[in-house]
Amino acid sequence: xxxxxxxxxxxxxxxxxxxxxxxxxxxxxxxxxxxxxxxxxxxxxxxxxxxxxxxxxxxxxxxxxxxxxxxxxxxxxxxxxxxxxxxxxxxxxxxxxxxxxxxxxxxxxxxxxxxxxxxxxxxxxxxxxxxxxxxxxxxxxxxxxxxxxxxxxxxxxxxxxxxxxxxxxxxxxxxxxxxxxxxxxxxxxxxxxxxxxxxxxxxxxxxxxxxxxxxxxxxxxxxxxxxxxxxxxxxxxxxxxxxxxxxxxxxxxxxxxxxxxxxxxxxxxxxxxxxxxxxxxxxxxxxxxxxxxxxxxxxxxxxxxxxxxxxxxxxxxxxxxxxxxxxxxxxxxxxxxxxxxxxxxxxxxxxxxxxxxxxxxxxxxxxxxxxxxxxxxxxxxxxxxxxxxxxxxxxxxxxxxxxxxxxxxxxxxxxxxxxxxxxxxxxxxxxxxxxxxxxxxxxxxxxxxxxxxxxxxxxxxxxxxxx
Amino acid sequence: xxxxxxxxxxxxxxxxxxxxxxxxxxxxxxxxxxxxxxxxxxxxxxxxxxxxxxxxxxxxxxxxxxxxxxxxxxxxxxxxxxxxxxxxxxxxxxxxxxxxxxxxxxxxxxxxxxxxxxxxxxxxxxxxxxxxxxxxxxxxxxxxxxxxxxxxxxxxxxxxxxxxxxxxxxxxxxxxxxxxxxxxxxxxxxxxxxxxxxxxxxxxxxxxxxxxxxxxxxxxxxxxxxxxxxxxxxxxxxxxxxxxxxxxxxxxxxxxxxxxxxxxxxxxxxxxxxxxxxxxxxxxxxxxxxxxxxxxxxxxxxxxxxxxxxxxxxxxxxxxxxxxxxxxxxxxxxxxxxxxxxxxxxxxxxxxxxxxxxxxxxxxxxxxxxxxxxxxxxxxxxxxxxxxxxxxxxxxxxxxxxxxxxxxxxxxxxxxxxxxxxxxxxxxxxxxxxxxxxxxxxxxxxxxxxxx
Numbered sequence: 001x002x003x004x005x006x007x008x009x010x011x012x013x014x015x016x017x018x019x020x021x022x023x024x025x026x027x028x029x030x031x032x033x034x035x036x037x038x039x040x041x042x043x044x045x046x047x048x049x050x051x052x053x054x055x056x057x058x059x060x061x062x063x064x065x066x067x068x069x070x071x072x073x074x075x076x077x078x079x080x081x082x083x084x085x086x087x088x089x090x091x092x093x094x095x096x097x098x099x100x101x102x103x104x105x106x107x108x109x110x111x112x113x114x115x116x117x118x119x120x121x122x123x124x125x126x127x128x129x130x131x132x133x134x135x136x137x138x139x140x141x142x143x144x145x146x147x148x149x150x151x152x153x154x155x156x157x158x159x160x161x162x163x164x165x166x167x168x169x170x171x172x173x174x175x176x177x178x179x180x181x182x183x184x185x186x187x188x189x190x191x192x193x194x195x196x197x198x199x200x201x202x203x204x205x206x207x208x209x210x211x212x213x214x215x216x217x218x219x220x221x222x223x224x225x226x227x228x229x230x231x232x233x234x235x236x237x238x239x240x241x242x243x244x245x246x247x248x249x250x251x252x253x254x255x256x257x258x259x260x261x262x263x264x265x266x267x268x269x270x271x272x273x274x275x276x277x278x279x280x281x282x283x284x285x286x287x288x289x290x291x292x293x294x295x296x297x298x299x300x301x302x303x304x305x306x307x308x309x310x311x312x313x314x315x316x317x318x319x320x321x322x323x324x325x326x327x328x329x330x331x332x333x334x335x336x337x338x339x340x341x342x343x344x345x346x347x348x349x350x351x352x353x354x355x356x357x358x359x360x361x362x363x364x365x366x367x368x369x370x371x372x373x374x375x376x377x378x379x380x381x382x383x384x385x386x387x388x389x390x391x392x393x394x395x396x397x398x399x400x401x402x403x404x405x406x407x408x409x410x411x412x413x414x415x416x417x418x419x420x421x422x423x424x425x426x427x428x429x430x431x432x433x434x435x436x437x438x439x440x441x442x443x444x445x446x447x448x449x450x451x452x453x454x455x456x457x458x459x460x461x462x463x464x465x466x467x
Numbered sequence: 468x469x470x471x472x473x474x475x476x477x478x479x480x481x482x483x484x485x486x487x488x489x490x491x492x493x494x495x496x497x498x499x500x501x502x503x504x505x506x507x508x509x510x511x512x513x514x515x516x517x518x519x520x521x522x523x524x525x526x527x528x529x530x531x532x533x534x535x536x537x538x539x540x541x542x543x544x545x546x547x548x549x550x551x552x553x554x555x556x557x558x559x560x561x562x563x564x565x566x567x568x569x570x571x572x573x574x575x576x577x578x579x580x581x582x583x584x585x586x587x588x589x590x591x592x593x594x595x596x597x598x599x600x601x602x603x604x605x606x607x608x609x610x611x612x613x614x615x616x617x618x619x620x621x622x623x624x625x626x627x628x629x630x631x632x633x634x635x636x637x638x639x640x641x642x643x644x645x646x647x648x649x650x651x652x653x654x655x656x657x658x659x660x661x662x663x664x665x666x667x668x669x670x671x672x673x674x675x676x677x678x679x680x681x682x683x684x685x686x687x688x689x690x691x692x693x694x695x696x697x698x699x700x701x702x703x704x705x706x707x708x709x710x711x712x713x714x715x716x717x718x719x720x721x722x723x724x725x726x727x728x729x730x731x732x733x734x735x736x737x738x739x740x741x742x743x744x745x746x747x748x749x750x751x752x753x754x755x756x757x758x759x760x761x762x763x764x765x766x767x768x769x770x771x772x773x774x775x776x777x778x779x780x781x782x783x784x785x786x787x788x789x790x791x792x793x794x795x796x797x798x799x800x801x802x803x804x805x806x807x808x809x810x811x812x813x814x815x816x817x818x819x820x821x822x823x824x825x826x827x828x829x830x831x832x833x834x835x836x837x838x839x840x841x842x843x844x845x846x847x848x849x850x851x852x853x854x855x856x857x858x859x860x861x862x863x864x865x866x867x868x869x870x871x872x873x874x875x876x877x878x879x880x881x882x883x884x885x886x887x888x889x890x891x892x893x894x895x896x897x898x899x900x901x902x903x904x905x906x907x908x909x910x911x912x913x914x915x916x917x918x919x
Binding site for chain 2: 001031035037040041043044045046047048049050051052053054062063064065066067068069070071081084087088120121123124142143145177179181185186187188221227229230231260261262264340342377378379380381382383384386387388389390407408409410412413414460461462463464465
């Protein structure tokens with residue numbers, strides 16, 4: 001199996017890419033093998049193996065980028081891709097300088113993972129245990145669908161500034177979806193967990209615990225009433241509530257939107273964008289976490305970034321193209337779905353450090369409102385900053401106590417407006433034990449989110465029940 | 468593009484046949500192999516400059532290998548003989564750990580492919596013929612047009628022009644051989660309008676099988692500008708229960724969710740609010756939903772589906788009554804129905820799914836609405852197919868006395884799918900086939916609007 005290309009070949013490809021000129025060029029090679037087993041109706045339903053292997057060549061001139069990829073790895077195919085990418089610099093000055101590459105390894109960041117997927121028996125056993133545990137949880141569990149994926153991705157990035165860096169990224173996920181049924185009513189629960197490690201992690205994050213949690217969410221919703229509608233205080237649960245930061249703030253701080261001036265956060269570094277209780281980090285260098293990268297997909301090391309500190313905007317998440325145009329350094333945020341597409345500035349693990357309140361104090365401060373324990377996902381519109389989240393597990397808060405479960409709640413708000421309404425921050429922060437995947441411009445990458453329990457003094461809840 | 472498109476079909480079929488041979492010698496008792504070869508060109512312009520230029524050819528292979536009644540699949544972009552050989556061995560050995568499944572297997576019969584791309588108008592020759600420089604110039608032209616259309620347009624996220632030529636081959640060990648080719652052309656724009664201290668971006672794009680049938684560049688630019696300007700000064704509406712009108716593109720996204728609930732793959736595992744509802748009324752009389760795999764020039768049209776089943780026209784809901792689910796061979800067997808020719812990507816997918824249009828325009832719907840909301844855009848996506856709950860963030864126009872009054876945003880609309888489909892009380896005639904799931908604008912008699 002090819003795990004990297006010859007640096008001398010990469011140097012020739014880069015020279016060809018820059019033959020019409022350009023600020024820089026890079027080559028991204030990957031070879032990724034993903035093994036998946038799926039369980040349904042109490043048996044292994046399907047095994048699948050997925051290979052993504054190829055290389056992409058990019059040429060950058062100012063805000064312009066030319067790109068071409070190849071799934072063939074011989075020199076003539078790679079030179080053809082370089083030639084196609086070079087066309088972006090059609091009116092540039094010819095520059096035939098030879099390129100020399102110095103090799104470097106990425107920092108160690110992931111838990112160990114072998115070169116091959118584990119023995120198939122082990123995946124089968126994990127899924128069977130999840131199935132048994134979910135069914136045993138409650139007789140109303142009507143269906144269990146579970147999967148386990150085990151991925152190993154070799155990445156190599158060569159850049160015309162003389163670096164060639166390699167990375168070897170593992171990623172495992174175990175997901176359990178439970179359908180609970182009571183009469184004609186059906187409800188879903190889902191939980192996925194894992195990280196950048198091997199399936200040994202599921203001796204700690206056991207399939208039983210993931211399955212029971214998923215079954216608990218589905219069966220709880222069977223007894224849920226319709227979510228209320230209108231503005232009210234909302235308490236965001238620790239962990240999975242971090243989707244709030246990802247949508248309300250994170251995307252708006254990606255450098256491409258800010259370099260182009262299309263984000264509502266453009267030109268606002270140093271300004272107040274949240275209450276002074278709000279500090280937000282995005283870290284690429286947390287060991288073993290789903291959103292971590294030892295190097296990003298442009299070869300820059302993943303790193304700790306302070307996005308917002310005590311409510312003041314500190315900076316953006318940068319890839320190479322945008323950092324160069326904005327006169328700053330890349331923050332190791334250049335990520336991509338595969339060799340078939342160009343990198344974009346993206347989040348890694350976005351979270352908020354602890355505040356001073358206990359979760360009980362926060363919930364106790366709400367007379368009537370919503371407790372959003374976790375989110376199924378969210379979306380944001382970048383230019384004005386409106387965001388939504390779909391609540392996966394939610395409850396009413398009445399007289400300072402969590403009471404009835406509710407279903408179908410969507411929260412909607414505006415980024416800076418919502419963040420100035422953060423009036424309490426808990427002391428129970430953690431990353432979500434959930435497998436989130438972020439989509440942007442049609443590209444999907446694994447991310448992490450986390451948050452302590454938070455109080456939004458007011459937020460619009462979009463349910464169906466009139467208040 | 469390249470002049471070797473016939474060669475691409477031949478190349479795809481040769482690759483599929485060689486993968487089948489390797490799968491058989493690795494121990495598969497049955498298999499099918501699909502190869503797609505996609506030639507893609509994209510040009511993006513911004514600020515009077517060409518900002519992105521992409522041209523590539525991507526090849527992908529998928530193989531479904533059966534060992535008796537056990538199934539395992541692979542997909543790969545490494546189509547070297549050694550690469551495929553190593554992978555099919557891995558997959559056949561993984562199949563031993565899969566449970567026996569009486570429904571797994573190839574289609575029982577191998578149908579002859581009677582229609583070809585020529586009959587179905589899936590290939591528009593102007594895609595291969597058009598010069599790259601012309602497409603680049605057009606991206607610049609769209610960008611100029613959005614900037615010049617209105618003084619309030621102050622920025623742009625970029626204007627794009629792209630096309631694809633896809634060659635596709637399917638072969639199975641029961642003797643099926645089929646090749647198919649399709650082209651697409653598309654244009655899009657994303658202007659940004661100033662709205663006091665805030666910004667409003669308007670996204671609009673259109674796609675077709677070829678350049679001649681695609682919405683013209685200037686029209687795409689003006690549509691996008693209109694979307695950016697339509698929401699200027701928007702405010703939060705009050706929380707209320709009112710009629711909601713879904714503009715065509717938003718209506719299409721609702722139909723996309725309905726398609727998921729119609730998919731036999733979701734129905735069979737209980738993950739659909741339409742499970743066990745065949746023959747029942749699930750929508751108003753205005754709701755007739757069709758999947759037509761043979762629609763001439765449709766973006767989802769092909770002579771056969773991903774398993775080689777001939778595609779066809781299927782009426783899924785007729786005047787509100789659920790007539791069938793949409794299935795491939797496997798999920799059809801699970802539900803005891805025949806494949807409807809909807810095999811796609813290892814599961815069930817739409818061909819050309821649409822809500823049958825009524826009469827009149829979107830403006831007519833607005834004029835006939837005493838008080839309500841016109842939704843122009845939604846955000847959010849997590850539909851709970853099991854419970855059928857629908858909830859989205861939305862932006863649009865508040866209507867009173869049949870007149871658009873002011874723009875509204877930062878609110879949600881919510882209902883359940885049964886209530887939503889039953890509540891459709893007006894359908895416009897503005898259907899257009901610019902995607903694989905499309906709908907005309909329609910009105911729902913009452914939904915919860917959650918704002919202040």
